[in-house]
Amino acid sequence: GENVEQHPSTLSVQEGDSAVIKCTYSDSASNYFPWYKQELGKRPQLIIDIRSNVGEKKDQRIAVTLNKTAKHFSLHITETQPEDSAVYFCAAKGWSNYQLIWGAGTKLIIKP
């Protein structure tokens, strides 16, 4: 079955710098890759997603890149702000699956 690995588990960056979180997946049939943000004590919420027919997608300060050949995808956050502090989860899903396979999460800390 699908397996998703996420790195790093914790990332600390200075406010204003960029942050990059990386995920790899094992099933080449996976075709949907979302990223979720979970603030402390809150529910995870979708922040950006990408499908396998696209290599990159941007939404203001957030971007996701996908390398299908290498089977990895990354979340990029530029000009980080204190409110970006949260746990970020990546996930992967194929057409035949009923579920998302989740990465273990990355705790992003923005230092003032």
Next chain:
Amino acid sequence: SQTIHQWPATLVQPVGSPLSLECTVEGTSNPNLYWYRQAAGRGLQLLFYSVGIGQISSEVPQNLSASRPQDRQFILSSKKLLLSDSGFYLCAWFRGDTEAFFGQGTRLTVV
């Protein structure tokens, strides 16, 4: 629009007591529904999912069970809670084949 409700938000239960968490979805029919558990500082562990009334798939053997008595209702239960059942429980619904929407979560503390 579609919404997902989960309750209660917080629960403190003694070891050996029963559990019932309820999740309902509005604004859609025949949703795929999921129960996740999240231990403190950890990732999302899928417990159960359901693609229709009475259809439950279990991902992790444990003392928890799930039921789907109605199309838009998903219930997580236990007959006797263990200390290790403490955690943050999340109900989720998938819109179409993509985005997952989560309930507000239930923080369960077993004492």
